[in-house]
Amino acid sequence: MDAERTWSIAELADEFGVTLRTIRFYEEQGLLTPARNGTRRIFADGDRVRLGLVLRGKRLGFPLDEIKKIIGMYDAEPGETGQLRYLLDQIEDRRKELEQRRRDIDAALSELDELERRCRADLNRLTGRA
Amino acid sequence: MDAERTWSIAELADEFGVTLRTIRFYEEQGLLTPARNGTRRIFADGDRVRLGLVLRGKRLGFPLDEIKKIIGMYDAEPGETGQLRYLLDQIEDRRKELEQRRRDIDAALSELDELERRCRADLNRLTGRA
DNA sequence: CCACTACTTGACGTTTACGTTAACGTAAGT
DNA sequence: ACTTACGTTAACGTAAACGTCAAGTAGTGG
Numbered sequence: 001m002d003a004e005r006t007w008s009i010a011e012l013a014d015e016f017g018v019t020l021r022t023i024r025f026y027e028e029q030g031l032l033t034p035a036r037n038g039t040r041r042i043f044a045d046g047d048r049v050r051l052g053l054v055l056r057g058k059r060l061g062f063p064l065d066e067i068k069k070i071i072g073m074y075d076a077e078p079g080e081t082g083q084l085r086y087l088l089d090q091i092e093d094r095r096k097e098l099e100q101r102r103r104d105i106d107a108a109l110s111e112l113d114e115l116e117r118r119c120r121a122d123l124n125r126l127t128g129r130a
Numbered sequence: 131m132d133a134e135r136t137w138s139i140a141e142l143a144d145e146f147g148v149t150l151r152t153i154r155f156y157e158e159q160g161l162l163t164p165a166r167n168g169t170r171r172i173f174a175d176g177d178r179v180r181l182g183l184v185l186r187g188k189r190l191g192f193p194l195d196e197i198k199k200i201i202g203m204y205d206a207e208p209g210e211t212g213q214l215r216y217l218l219d220q221i222e223d224r225r226k227e228l229e230q231r232r233r234d235i236d237a238a239l240s241e242l243d244e245l246e247r248r249c250r251a252d253l254n255r256l257t258g259r260a
Numbered sequence: 261c262c263a264c265t266a267c268t269t270g271a272c273g274t275t276t277a278c279g280t281t282a283a284c285g286t287a288a289g290t
Numbered sequence: 291a292c293t294t295a296c297g298t299t300a301a302c303g304t305a306a307a308c309g310t311c312a313a314g315t316a317g318t319g320g
Contacts, residue, residue, distance in 0.1 A: 084253045
């Protein structure tokens with residue numbers, strides 16, 4: 001069983017919950033390189049995997065051009081140590097960014113709590129003696 | 131002591147760590163309404179307070195037009211119960227968004243951990259038997 | 261033959277919060 | 291008078307990741 005299944009653009013879009021435009025955009029950016037049947041895009045299994053990697057990268061907060069670099073590296077020489085080290089560096093960068101963003105969010109939540117307390121105090125003052 | 135001090139645009143920009151362009155933009159958007167001496171902007175104490183509120187709103191993740199609404203409400207009838215309730219609603223919305231974003235970030239961090247583990251395993255495999 | 265559906269390329273639009281010139285005015289210091 | 295600092299308006303530019311037309315092609319069912 002060779003499992004040479006292929007997918008249309010709509011099938012992939014549907015499966016991954018993205019629009020056709022998104023997939024075409026990713027191809028335009030060099031993130032995907034589907035085969036063609038005439039003008040139509042034919043997606044093989046490798047293309048599916050790549051799309052999954054792109055979307056996963058997005059979930060992790062990587063920008064598309066960074067995703068492109070990383071995926072490209074894996075395509076070229078999967079598992080070469082220099083590339084693994086590069087990827088580890090990128091992971092470290094991303095982790096720091098994410099942790100900073102989480103700190104920012106926590107600070108904002110604290111400020112929100114404080115603001116809410118004051119609002120409720122005002123409200124009590126107004127309705128309490130109405 | 132009437133403390134009628136005023137500020138130039140540059141002084142305020144400096145104090146709050148924003149650019150002149152930012153302050154002019156806020157005025158353009160109706161977030162600030164400084165007085166004029168001829169064509170030059172003269173900022174009074176109330177303007178300073180407003181700028182502080184705007185930047186605080188930004189730290190909390192509010193978009194500028196939402197900030198404008200909220201500040202406008204406080205200007206109109208500070209402490210009216212309907213407006214306090216509206217503000218409390220907005221706070222609730224923002225809190226939910228922030229908490230969702232924090233969950234997303236935590237999920238991303240977990241995925242990053244997992245990815246890093248695999249990278250390190252690959253790296254060990256490659257360098258271990260070199 | 262016609263309609264319908266899926267697909268294509270191309271190109272401009274969207275969003276937010278400013279950045280970046282260009283071209284000019286005004287006031288103080290020397 | 292000249293320079294320097296500081297200010298002004300107007301208007302176009304930017305980033306990211308697509309959205310949203312428009313106009314055309316290709317294959318399939320009736």
